[in-house]
Amino acid sequence: MKCVAKRTLPLVMAAGLGLGATASWGAESLQDVMKRRNLSQQDLLAAAKTYVPTGKRDEFVVFSSGGQSGQIIVYSIPSMRILKYIGVFTPEPWQGYGFDENSKAVLKQGAIDGKDITWGDTHHPAISETQGKYDGQFLFINDKANPRIAVIDLRDFETKQIVVNPVFKSEHGGAFVTENTEYIVEAAQYPAPLENRKFFPLEDMNEKYRGGITYWKFDRKEGRIVAKDSFTIEAPPYWQDLSDAGKGPSRDWAFTNSFCAERYVGGIEKGRPPYEAGCSAKDTDYLHVMNWKKAAELVAAGKAKKINGHNVLPLEVSVKEGVLFLVPEPKSPHGVDVSPDGKYIIVGGKLDTHASVYSFDKIMAAIQAGKFESKDPYGIPVIGMKEALHTQVQLGLGPLHNQYDSKKCVVYTSMYVDSQVAKWDYCEGKVLDKISVHYNIGHLMTMEGDSADPKGRYLVALNKLAIDRFVPVGPLHPQNHQLIDITNDKMQLLYDMPLPLGEPHYAVAIDATKLKPGVRYKVGTDSRTDKPHPGAVRAGEEKVVKKGNKIEVFGTLIRSHITPETIEADVGDEVTIHLTNLERAQDETHGFTVSTYNVHASVEPGKTVTVKFKADKEGVYPYYCTEFCSALHLEMMGYLLVKPKGWKPTKTGLAAQGYTEADYKATVKKVAETQAVIDSVVGYITSVNYKDFPDVVAMVEDATDQLGKMKDAKAKHEAAAGKKDWEQANLWAEQVFQYQVKAADLGLRAKTYLEQNGAKKIK
Numbered sequence: 001m002k003c004v005a006k007r008t009l010p011l012v013m014a015a016g017l018g019l020g021a022t023a024s025w026g027a028e029s030l031q032d033v034m035k036r037r038n039l040s041q042q043d044l045l046a047a048a049k050t051y052v053p054t055g056k057r058d059e060f061v062v063f064s065s066g067g068q069s070g071q072i073i074v075y076s077i078p079s080m081r082i083l084k085y086i087g088v089f090t091p092e093p094w095q096g097y098g099f100d101e102n103s104k105a106v107l108k109q110g111a112i113d114g115k116d117i118t119w120g121d122t123h124h125p126a127i128s129e130t131q132g133k134y135d136g137q138f139l140f141i142n143d144k145a146n147p148r149i150a151v152i153d154l155r156d157f158e159t160k161q162i163v164v165n166p167v168f169k170s171e172h173g174g175a176f177v178t179e180n181t182e183y184i185v186e187a188a189q190y191p192a193p194l195e196n197r198k199f200f201p202l203e204d205m206n207e208k209y210r211g212g213i214t215y216w217k218f219d220r221k222e223g224r225i226v227a228k229d230s231f232t233i234e235a236p237p238y239w240q241d242l243s244d245a246g247k248g249p250s251r252d253w254a255f256t257n258s259f260c261a262e263r264y265v266g267g268i269e270k271g272r273p274p275y276e277a278g279c280s281a282k283d284t285d286y287l288h289v290m291n292w293k294k295a296a297e298l299v300a301a302g303k304a305k306k307i308n309g310h311n312v313l314p315l316e317v318s319v320k321e322g323v324l325f326l327v328p329e330p331k332s333p334h335g336v337d338v339s340p341d342g343k344y345i346i347v348g349g350k351l352d353t354h355a356s357v358y359s360f361d362k363i364m365a366a367i368q369a370g371k372f373e374s375k376d377p378y379g380i381p382v383i384g385m386k387e388a389l390h391t392q393v394q395l396g397l398g399p400l401h402n403q404y405d406s407k408k409c410v411v412y413t414s415m416y417v418d419s420q421v422a423k424w425d426y427c428e429g430k431v432l433d434k435i436s437v438h439y440n441i442g443h444l445m446t447m448e449g450d451s452a453d454p455k456g457r458y459l460v461a462l463n464k465l466a467i468d469r470f471v472p473v474g475p476l477h478p479q480n481h482q483l484i485d486i487t488n489d490k491m492q493l494l495y496d497m498p499l500p501l502g503e504p505h506y507a508v509a510i511d512a513t514k515l516k517p518g519v520r521y522k523v524g525t526d527s528r529t530d531k532p533h534p535g536a537v538r539a540g541e542e543k544v545v546k547k548g549n550k551i552e553v554f555g556t557l558i559r560s561h562i563t564p565e566t567i568e569a570d571v572g573d574e575v576t577i578h579l580t581n582l583e584r585a586q587d588e589t590h591g592f593t594v595s596t597y598n599v600h601a602s603v604e605p606g607k608t609v610t611v612k613f614k615a616d617k618e619g620v621y622p623y624y625c626t627e628f629c630s631a632l633h634l635e636m637m638g639y640l641l642v643k644p645k646g647w648k649p650t651k652t653g654l655a656a657q658g659y660t661e662a663d664y665k666a667t668v669k670k671v672a673e674t675q676a677v678i679d680s681v682v683g684y685i686t687s688v689n690y691k692d693f694p695d696v697v698a699m700v701e702d703a704t705d706q707l708g709k710m711k712d713a714k715a716k717h718e719a720a721a722g723k724k725d726w727e728q729a730n731l732w733a734e735q736v737f738q739y740q741v742k743a744a745d746l747g748l749r750a751k752t753y754l755e756q757n758g759a760k761k762i763k
């Protein structure tokens with residue numbers, strides 16, 4: 001009684017507050033909601049611009065670096081809904097990444113000098129390009145902490161390869177791709193000796209420490225980097241920073257800026273002023289301008305030397321052959337971004353209030369005329385800043401990164417210190433608009449805004465600090481990505497999204513329709529190599545092979561059982577389990593784990609995955625499917641029996657269930673009734689043009705598959721009934737029912753799909 005009274009109270013109060021006699025909680029008007037939630041017209045407009053109704057999809061897909069998580073965060077725009085985390089340099093349990101043998105092999109490629117490294121500091125993702133435009137095929141990302149690059153295939157959003165930079169000890173200016181993804185650019189950050197395991201004291205900085213820019217050769221057909229065809233352009237011990245590759249007229253060139261051209265060595269503990277003082281003391285640093293095409297030709301002609309087995313184009317060669325030039329940049333610059341037409345290179349000043357717009361034409365003219373203002377201490381020709389500049393624009397404090405609009409000459413620059421985004425015209429050199437962000441923005445991103453064909457529309461501010469924007473969650477705050485509408489002259493802030501997984505640096509956004517990921521693998525595929533998995537088997541071919549103290553299981557997964565359901569091992573055996581998911585239905589992933597053995601696999605339709613462990617403790621260990629894949633998911637399990645040394649069985653046979661003829665008859669009746677339902681669904685499907693819907697065709701094939709399995713079980717229950725073995729008869733009849741349930745589930749899914757997608761009646 002009391003409870004009821006309490007529940008009606010708010011309604012009474014609402015009426016009393018003047019919300020009107022007709023107001024009820026079930027039917028609030030827009031005005032009511034605005035009032036109750038204290039929303040302005042502007043808020044409503046922002047909501048309307050970002051809201052994606054249930055069942056509808058977003059326009060753009062973002063790949064954001066996951067910073068210290070070593071992963072990639074995938075979300076979509078304008079709703080800012082997170083879609084996936086991709087395990088890259090760090091184990092990711094959901095995807096089995098780092099918990100199954102196939103993905104462990106990928107992580108293992110990232111070992112440096114024999115040391116496994118299971119974390120990374122991802123900074124800059126890059127989407128593969130064709131003629132400077134995003135093609136949606138591959139994704140690359142760097143690890144700043146341990147100089148590495150990873151390759152992700154966008155057909156399945158899985159990490160396929162990790163390469164370790166053979167000569168750097170840290171890096172920053174990767175990953176950036178050349179116009180047709182011929183190379184992936186990776187520049188060093190903190191100088192160090194290029195040779196591995198070589199010690200030189202800091203006093204040898206100028207002579208023995210080096211920077212560099214690595215060009216990783218990408219084989220698009222194989223979807224892999226080819227280390228032996230890759231090379232590094234040796235660079236002075238300046239701190240190389242961001243990079244960008246040219247496009248259009250500048251396609252053969254690439255640009256990497258630098259700071260600490262002072263080559264200062266700090267040492268607070270010795271009474272020296274810190275790096276921050278000595279590295280920003282002078283007025284200018286250097287933009288590295290490189291002809292990578294020529295460098296590649298020189299490497300092919302044998303002009304490189306081998307360091308740690310890797311091609312390094314020596315400084316002298318680059319100078320002599322006209323591969324490397326320098327242009328002064330204002331004080332500790334940061335981002336370097338080539339314009340969509342490839343004619344301009346914009347550098348953010350960081351400690352300078354300007355953005356500097358360099359003209360590629362002017363740089364080329366100076367090089368062709370041999371017009372240099374000086375040489376750096378390593379003999380590299382330096383082009384005068386004035387000779388190379390198109391214009392400089394005063395933007396504000398701490399300009400960092402630049403992104404382009406679809407509108408001609410329009411660029412956006414993040415300003416870290418001012419916590420603002422500036423919109424400006426780089427052709428005319430004037431500021432157009434500014435908007436405040438929250439707070440201390442690092443990178444910013446427009447849609448396909450670093451490609452030859454930017455799409456405009458939206459901008460995301462990747463802010464370093466969130467401070468007071470979200471419900472507090474302790475001293476470590478989430479990151480704040482803010483969505484900004486850039487369609488109109490004035491920018492409009494639309495949405496704040498907290499990102500709870502490391503500090504993203506850069507992100508890239510692609511038109512969602514350019515991505516064409518698959519929904520299933522060809523049965524028996526090792527997704528990490530894209531090759532047939534040697535442990536794959538088809539239905540009915542499952543087996544367990546024991547050789548000495550090694551057990552190899554060739555198993556399968558399909559709703560809702562794991563074959564085999566018992567694995568027997570002797571203590572100390574090495575157990576290898578290969579599992580193939582036989583499903584073809586979309587989203588029917590099965591997971592697999594064995595209690596206490598720290599293995600996990602995500603087995604998507606068609607995939608084959610291996611887990612491996614030493615059964616070093618006798619006992620009973622359930623294994624099970626970790627994805628709620630069907631109503632009988634909880635039954636999708638089995639036992640790993642690890643038998644002690646010298647164990648002998650004492651019992652024969654399992655306890656009986658005691659089924660009778662009546663039980664059997666009841667099950668057979670249930671089967672007949674279910675078949676009638678299936679027949680009616682099949683009747684509907686075949687009465688329409690279902691063959692015009694590939695998704696439905698796949699579902700029908702899967703359902704037919706399930707029904708096909710029935711035959712065997714049916715023969716078994718009938719044979720058992722013939723022998724009056726009601727126990728076996730009833731259990732096999734139940735199995736027929738299980739196949740029916742799965743077929744019916746698929747059939748109903750297909751029916752719903754057809755009804756929702758306008759299937760037409762056929763005669």
Ligand code: CUK
Binds near residue numbers: 172334401
């Ligand atoms: S860096 Cu982080 S804000 Cu690694 Cu591109 Cu500039």
Ligand code: CUA
Binds near residue numbers: 590634
């Ligand atoms: Cu398969 Cu749960």
